[in-house]
Amino acid sequence: MNNKLGWFFTSPYIIFTVIFFLLPLAWSLWLALTDWDMMSPNVNFVGIENFIDAFNSPAIRASFFVTYKFLFIFVPMALILSLTIALLVNSLPKFKGLYLVGFFLPYLSSGVVTSLVVNGLLSYNGALNTFLRDRFGVNIDWLGNPTTALLIVSFMIAWKMSGYYALILNSGLSSINKEIYEAAAIDGASGFTAFRKITIPMLYPALYTVIVMAVGVSFGIFTEVYQLTGGGPNYATNTWQMEIYNQAFVNLESGYASAIALVAAVVTFLSIGVIKKVLEKWGESNGWS
Template structure:
């Protein structure tokens, strides 16, 4: 028995060491930095207590980043869920080559966020092919990334496109677990496709839908690369997320202690938000027979 325990610890040791070095130690260092005013240059570190947290809570920039992050959540999560659901239903309805099409939809997830952002930025630029086509054909001149509302939608749509194949793969696993006899019984009773989807398919996909929703919410609180490349947090800070504000304070303003306090506050808000959404999803699941 002791030998088996030693083998278990031996096999799990790489993961435990990785977690210790790249998660626990940085987390503890972040807690310490949040209590100081270190600028990453000075050899001395001054202890300031909870002053950074108090300043962050009262900061208009931090409050704005808080609201912007939730705006992304409200736009990105529905887009990602709808796109992934459409992909899952389309691929699942194919008679052949389901795996091939699913791999094709999954490929954007493997692409670099930096490269994707640069391509989108080039396409939507003033002299980009899309704007040239709109000007020459319809006389339209749209500043896609210069309008606050449009910029949030563009960034959210791009991330949803990137993630929908991965989420669709999870939803397909949920679809494959539904007993087809239920569909046959519903068809005999004269149920329409719309009724079958909302009354049978969607409720029975609850475990997969729950997983995808929680993952999408987590992504919406970690948006950085796409915003950094496309808008830099603009226009007028309309896309300045938590992550952008942390980056600006740490590496532009050289306020590592203050940035650490913002990061810790954002992590608390993230976990709390995911917890609330999980509870809502669990209640919805209980109403549909999932416990």
């Protein structure tokens, strides 16, 4: 009876997993072994040819490197922004919840709408370039330069996510016993020393969560790139997601796109696993196990 009751209560999750995860995964595996273009009634089995083509494609390798560029730019940027917000809000005497909600609001905004606002702001006739031309006589092609395009997309996503991450970090800060700081102050520890030796190590569970979540976001960047740069300039922002979209819906090579998606999923899983191991080693060195 207890087993039946347990299966009954877990059945919604099991059904959800089967319909929205296992069946699409099986479909994707089958599709990756074909050359179907999503339009022709004929489906040809090509085996692992799509995977071989993906591994040998310079465009796919380039998109992998772009994704890792976003990883190494976005994650530190989001971590610094969210930690700064959490520390500032945690130091306030009152209305902490109100300020946290204010910083959280960008997370609720649509990525499409945010991208359109940023695109309008940074366009040739946008407010920023108009101001720079009128005051300093310069005009910057923000989204036409590979370096600035990467930075702008990364900063926009970091701005969007930092309020959400700050909620997690603020919860971690609130759980740190204030007596520890008082004892450190008595021993002559400066504010920076207390932050480095107490706050960061004690904040490990929240930092672990935020970093892993941010890494996951960096591997799934699509909307902002699609709206702002389309993967340009010169494929400088062409992420895995953009390449999968282009192959599936522009080139109509759904089998090839599915193979790329599966390879990207495996690489993402392995990358997150490595980062988690590094974070766990750091946590163990600070007394977390």
